[in-house]
Amino acid sequence: MSGGKHKSADQLLHDAVKLHLAGDLDGAGRLYKGLLKQSPLHPDGLHLSGLVAMQKGQLAEAERLIRGAIAASPKAAAFHGNLGTVLISTGRPQDAMACYRRAVELDESYVDGWRNMASLAAQMDDHEGAALAYSNVVRLTGGADGGALGYLGLELAVLCDWDNVPMVREAISALPSWRTGKSLPASPFSLLIHDFSPAEQRRYADEAASFIENRTAPMAHKPSARRPRLRLGYLSEDFHDHATAYLLAEALESHDRSRFEIFAYSYGPEDKGAVRSRLRDACDHWVELGPLSEADGARRIQADGIDILVDLKGHTGRARTGILAARPAPLQVAWLGFPGTFGGTCMDYIVADSFVIPPGGEGDYAEQVVRLPLCYQPNDSRRPRAVPREPKAKWGLPEDAFVVAVFNNTFKINAETFAVWISVLQAQSDAVLWFVEFHPAATASLRAMASAVGIDPARLIFAPRLPQAEHLARLSAADLFLDTWPCGGHTTASDALWAGVPLVAWAGRTFASRVAGSLLRALGFDELITDSQGAYHALAQYLAKERVALADLRQRLWAATQSSPLFDGKAFVGPLERAFDTMWATWEKGEKPQGFDV
CATH class of the missing domain: 3.40.50.2000 (Glycogen Phosphorylase B;)
Known part of the structure; x- marks a missing residue:
């Protein structure tokens, strides 16, 4: 019965969905294809084939298939919702928003539609619309969606609507662990606006990181001798006109190229601005991960033989945390983009200084703490300099x-x-x-x-x-x-x-x-x-x-x-490179990561 011959459509669909949920996209795709040969207008076959195409980065094919599913079953809310997600990936946010709106019109209780609408509205600077959509997610899930709760608080804060922010904080504090199956974890980024203690922030970060790690099989690495040039990979969505890029540029340019080979892994917008151009020139290799799935992005990083992967996003917006959970590099370092612990087990070190993480605070971080001598934050001496006093x-x-x-x-x-x-x-x-x-x-x-x-x-x-x-x-x-x-x-x-x-x-x-x-x-x-x-x-x-x-x-x-x-970004890099050297020497000896001061 190879290729699904002689199986009923229902059996083919059942078998394909099992493979799909297990992460076997190729196997699921073959069975969906067999189903569509038998029944070319099968709505679920078209829709799920479209999801496989989307997960493999084949966006034009995904759009064609899901539009076919909608033509076959125009009132299926999820079909409109997933078409919206494909359209976001193809750079059409307005069309995507129309899809989400249609989805929740068809089914007011369609939580994913509201959740996606909220996230997109926030990205489009419609923070009132985002707050309203997140409040619907909170209502429909009975307050069990920590992500929606956290972002509802954040959107209210953007609007300076402070009346309900304390209630959001209390609701987050009352969330049970996602491991009980009764809730989803809150985004650690959305919690920075609340006066949670570092220990509480660690608890929420551990929840969020473990939720991601639980769905991802980590890659294995064995200690190896250092090659002449240590391969540093910098992973970020922010290699463009963004605050992180402004801080990072001169430090990236100042790496000692005789000892370090620099890879940039970008999954943000491919703009043509001066900041991005400067960052590209600062790297030996520039890799666009945007079109790839998180799993394929992780495989690319592993294939490049990265020794130390430096994540510049943490839990901030649009971060592709699944790449980190897959552990594509033997050492993974949190730095600069997120002011707190990543949580979980997939990050080895966090770059800090003795003020942002005072001695004694190490237990509030899932990572080993590495303190730079002056400040963890780099800067750029080439940035424009104001006159001492501009006229008001x-x-x-x-x-x-x-x-x-x-x-x-x-x-x-x-x-x-x-x-x-x-x-x-x-x-x-x-x-x-x-x-x-x-x-x-x-x-x-x-x-x-x-x-x-x-x-x-x-x-x-x-x-x-x-x-x-x-x-x-x-x-x-x-x-x-x-x-x-x-x-x-x-x-x-x-x-x-x-x-x-x-x-x-x-x-x-x-x-x-x-x-x-x-x-x-x-x-x-x-x-x-x-x-x-x-x-x-x-x-x-x-x-x-x-x-x-x-x-x-x-x-x-x-x-x-x-x-x-x-x-002075040039002066900053020496201690950072010494930190990387020490991290690698510890790994090379087969020892566990341990914190240190540079």
């Missing part, structure tokens, strides 16, 4: 105002920090708050809250998003930068300091809350690091009032940024 009027600010910049994304703003910012406006009649405008609903919400406590909403000034060079130039028009908590500024903090603007950091318990403090410490400005709301409030008020002291601070900061190795 040029950037739409009152020339005689005291400008407090709060340029972090709105999802990082919360009631605790906003209360301090408002108190500065109440105490200093010439002060204004300067934001980047991320979403009109957030702008309206922040202005309404200011108005409710008697502050003229015109004192909240919202700047448009600009290309990086212009953004860096305008920053120096600010008098003071106030960081957010518990998810602080990372690249934004670097930007402010590079522009010579004094920054007040509120360092909390977590990696995500301590990055600005690490940067300040590296520059020698520990006096700008606070560790509580009260201390943050007091220092912000002092600097807003004592303008002579602030001017002196600014002068010292400008001088420090010009001489500090913090902003």
Whole structure:
């Protein structure tokens, strides 16, 4: 009965689905094909054949087959939903959204349709639509979908709609383990906005990582002697006009090519921008993983013989964590993109420093902690440099105002920090708050809250998003930068300091809350690091009032940024390479990864 001959359509479908669920795409594809020979318009045969094609990266074939399934059975919600997912992969988000909308119109209880709609709406900057769709997922799953809960909280935070964020936090805290079969884990990225302890963050990261690892068979590796050039693979979606790329560029360019062979594995947009071009030039090999499945991407990395795979995404948006779960390299290192532990067992090391992960905090990380001597964050001395003081009027600010910049994304703003910012406006009649405008609903919400406590909403000034060079130039028009908590500024903090603007950091318990403090410490400005709301409030008020002291601070900061190795990507790379050398030497000896300070 080879090739499925003499089997009924139902039996062929049953056998094909078994193979499909077991991950045998070729075997499933052959049986689906046999089914369609018998019954060319079989809706499930067409639809599932389309899913196999999609999983193998054959997107045109996937679209053709799933459209055929819809023609045969136009009211099947899942068919429309999966067509939407294919269309996203072919770069047609608007058409994909129409498919998701049609799917939930056909079946209001179709959870995957709402979930996909929510994710796509967020990517398209429709955060109100995303919050609504995630709330439907939460309702339909009885609050058992931790991912939807986490992202609902994140979308509400983007909109500065803070009333329900504490309830989301409580619901996440009450989630049972996914291993009980009663829930799905929350995304660790969505939890950074809540004041969870590092131990709690580790627990949620372990849940999320284990959920991925449980579905992926890891590749095996045996200790081997170092070749003349150690092969470093950098894995990311962000090799384009993105904050990670701005920080990374000079460090990547500065690797010692006589000792390291550099591979970039990109699965993000294939843009033609200057940042991507610069990154490509910095690598020996550039590999586009975008068209490949996660399993095929992992196989490609393994085939390239990568010694150390450095992941630059962690659990941030659109990360392809299944590649890491497959363990395509003998050593896997978490660095830069995600300010926290990856969790699980697939990452060997995390690159940090003694401020973002203080001594004694190692138990809150699934990885072995490697601390660089100055700061874990690289920087780029070639970035555009602002003049010490940009005129305020040029950037739409009152020339005689005291400008407090709060340029972090709105999802990082919360009631605790906003209360301090408002108190500065109440105490200093010439002060204004300067934001980047991320979403009109957030702008309206922040202005309404200011108005409710008697502050003229015109004192909240919202700047448009600009290309990086212009953004860096305008920053120096600010008098003071106030960081957010518990998810602080990372690249934004670097930007402010590079522009010579004094920054007040509120360092909390977590990696995500301590990055600005690490940067300040590296520059020698520990006096700008606070560790509580009260201390943050007091220092912000002092600097807003004592303008002579602030001017002196600014002068010292400008001088420090010009001489500090913090902003020198070339100086950064030496310790990083020594870290990689030590990791490999431990592996070569057949020993388990162990943390160390460089």
